[in-house]
Amino acid sequence: MFEITEKADLAQGTVISNVIKAPLIARKARPGQFVILRVNETGERIPLTMADSDPESGTITLIYQVVGKSTALMKSLNVGDGYQDICGPL
Secondary structure (H helix, E strand, O other), X not given: OEEEEEEEEOOOOOXXXXXXXXXXXXXXXXXXXXXXXXXXXXXXXXXXXXXXXXXXXXXXXXXXXXXXXXXXXXXXXXXXXXXXXXXXXX
């Protein structure tokens, strides 16, 4: 499980920022690279571009626009919740 450590609403519920604990990815990936995530075991795989990574804290930042079912499910997660899978960089 990849825990959300920070969440911010950047544009009245349509653009969301998540800072996620993902130490292995944070050490290898750089902003602008893709990661693929799944919210839960039955969820679809969602490719997103990383906005930031911090190898020291072991976190990555994802910013996404809420445009459909999968991103609405992502938006419903709160600090302390987590994503089932995140892999990358691609």
